[in-house]
């Protein structure tokens with residue numbers, strides 16, 4: 407069962423309907439109604455972006471530590487050129503042979519271990535997870551899913567059911583069990599064993615309800631749970647447990663994938679496991695909407711024997727051009743190394759500042775995906791969402807964009823572009839220190 411304290415992810419730092427200092431907020435509300443998701447109580451009007459920086463209408467330049475979609479940096483010239491050229495030449499669905507599509511698929515596949523050799527391209531991470539879940543149900547004959555308590559896996563009907571952090575009032579359905587994220591707080595010093603035991607009991611719980619487990623579906627860095635990356639390898643035991651029960655392991659790489667963790671190209675590789683299905687998205691096209699499912703041919707054979715799968719825009723040549731540019735740039739600019747080096751630098755700097763502050767619990771994460779727990783002074787186990795929110799606003803005053811995650815919304819989440827420089831990391835560290843000194 408979900409903890410009562412879990413906060414829906416889209417409600418964290420949501421805009422204030424009563425503070426439309428400009429008419430644009432009212433305009434957005436009139437257009438998108440209750441589904442509006444503007445950031446900041448007092449939202450920002452943005453006009454352009456480049457590298458790790460975004461520029462607002464009033465000319466303010468913001469250091470973007472929030473957005474993990476533009477992994478190469480905003481408006482990256484290689485992606486802009488690749489997309490523009492392909493769009494001017496040919497864009498169509500995947501029913502024709504267009505070599506750039508297969509060039510992309512082959513380049514993407516080189517980043518995966520055997521036997522993950524088939525790819526289905528989609529337009530969103532939600533579609534990717536939706537298909538992954540259907541593949542798992544088909545192969546196993548089960549329909550139960552095990553996820554973490556504040557997981558987010560997307561917005562389709564099927565995927566919303568396994569996204570506790572998207573649910574405001576609704577209870578999880580019987581076929582979904584949410585377990586605590588792999589944190590020391592829940593599992594003590596042996597996270598691997600504690601987490602695996604919890605997966606085991608979730609499988610038993612499903613069985614008691616007459617439901618067979620189809621899959622363990624995990625974001626490889628537990629992004630919306632509050633970022634849990636350490637220690638390396640802690641997922642291995644849990645994956646063995648689900649496999650022994652006849653279920654699959656689906657690795658959701660929508661957030662940690664494409665070199666962000668610095669130590670590996672895919673988050674699951676930090677755990678020395680090979681998933682049955684991997685889902686990709688966000689940074690895949692550096693802002694061009696594209697996502698995908700990577701899996702074993704057998705699963706697609708079984709599924710497609712019953713149902714066809716076609717995605718009008720998924721895997722179009724322009725997406726392939728964007729995706730290829732992303733893979734090439736990550737490699738050519740050594741961005742995985744940069745993520746590791748700058749990530750280590752940032753983490754060490756944050757830890758040094760955190761050691762002097764009673765408001766900081768843990769600093770966690772890997773590469774350029776870090777989480778900082780904000781706690782009540784002198785009680786590291788007591789999350790402080792109010793101070794977290796105040797800090798997010800103070801970062802904004804320092805022209806830095808940052809968000810929060812975790813069950814209580816009290817973990818600052820850092821995900822700058824992989825091209826981050828040392829001086830940009832220093833700007834963040836200086837602001838972090840100043841904000842903590844002022845609290």
Ligand SMILES: Cc1ncc(COP(=O)(O)O)c(C=O)c1O
Nearest residue numbers: 530531532558559560625660661
């Ligand atoms: C871990 C994870 N999986 C899946 C999704 C869904 O991706 P999309 O918004 O592209 O549908 C998200 C989106 O935030 C995500 O964070």
